[in-house]
Amino acid sequence: MKQKILILEDLCTVCGHCIEICPRDSFQIVDEKLVFDGTFCHDCGHCISICPNQALTHQYLPKEDFLLISESLPSSSFLSGEQMYFALKAIRSTRAYSKKKVEKVILSKLVDIIRFAPTGHHAQNVELVVVQTEEIIEALKRESAKAIEKFLKFINNPFLLFFAKLFSKGAQIKKAKQAKPRFTRMLNGFQEGKDYLFHGAPVIFVFHAKKNSTVPADNCNQAAAYVRIVAHAFGLGSCFIGYLIHYAKYNKKIPELLKIPPTNEIFQVLILGYPKYRFKTFVSRKPSKVDFV
Numbered sequence: 001m002k003q004k005i006l007i008l009e010d011l012c013t014v015c016g017h018c019i020e021i022c023p024r025d026s027f028q029i030v031d032e033k034l035v036f037d038g039t040f041c042h043d044c045g046h047c048i049s050i051c052p053n054q055a056l057t058h059q060y061l062p063k064e065d066f067l068l069i070s071e072s073l074p075s076s077s078f079l080s081g082e083q084m085y086f087a088l089k090a091i092r093s094t095r096a097y098s099k100k101k102v103e104k105v106i107l108s109k110l111v112d113i114i115r116f117a118p119t120g121h122h123a124q125n126v127e128l129v130v131v132q133t134e135e136i137i138e139a140l141k142r143e144s145a146k147a148i149e150k151f152l153k154f155i156n157n158p159f160l161l162f163f164a165k166l167f168s169k170g171a172q173i174k175k176a177k178q179a180k181p182r183f184t185r186m187l188n189g190f191q192e193g194k195d196y197l198f199h200g201a202p203v204i205f206v207f208h209a210k211k212n213s214t215v216p217a218d219n220c221n222q223a224a225a226y227v228r229i230v231a232h233a234f235g236l237g238s239c240f241i242g243y244l245i246h247y248a249k250y251n252k253k254i255p256e257l258l259k260i261p262p263t264n265e266i267f268q269v270l271i272l273g274y275p276k277y278r279f280k281t282f283v284s285r286k287p288s289k290v291d292f293v
């Protein structure tokens, strides 16, 4: 088998940047020449990206993925640290959407950015379902209502609660009891035709991954955060919907509707669309709880 990384010796100045940057110690200098050993290489592409002379190429990854950043993003168009700080601080969870459709070209950028979110062990295990079909959104709401009914039946049944407590699930039951009014409100909302689940958003991104793969929840969360930031830069609003993750555990019809295989689990859900209103001010939050040691 060919080595994954090809070193163009005419261009390589043996500067050692790739040696410093490689998380898997795949490079070393032997007889004043750069040598690659792919035993532990996990295809992060950092060596190619860092090389000041473009002396490295990957034999199997597409060359067009390694275009110069400066050609797409001149340094003058980078947000400054201050601008980025304020841009992120201005992002709010959006729960009122306009009827305007999200353009395909924007959706394709949001789908694409997922590939560039970090994944533990570079597992690249995040999968996505993009829901835009009204019938499926309605069906997800119906099945969520069934999940809530099931949950409320359980929490209202002293017999079942007694047995659950026996299996030392006391803390979970306390939490579930506290959640009862919220779930009741959502169920009543469904019955009154209110959308307390997806808030009328036209697009739902459902992030899922193989249950037994590498840190699937962390990786899905990273991907969703990337999507959210880019979405807001395109003028969209968004909101994470943890409720659906919860309902999917109570009602298997939900992953079925989304064609998510039983090997996989939903780890994050993000609704997207053009906001009906724009937030005008920043908001107040608790101070960061931080220690400097």
Ligand SMILES: Cc1cc2nc3c(=O)[nH]c(=O)nc-3n(C[C@H](O)[C@H](O)[C@H](O)COP(=O)(O)O)c2cc1C
Residues within 6 Å of the ligand: 091, 092, 093, 094, 095, 239, 240, 241, 242, 243, 244
């Ligand atoms: C993991 C997670 C799950 C969430 N689930 C929901 C949800 O199901 N429904 C909802 O309306 N908001 C949901 N939110 C949004 C939070 O309620 C929101 O972040 C919080 O109210 C603060 O508002 P902000 O995002 O505008 O700062 C979720 C947020 C996170 C991080």
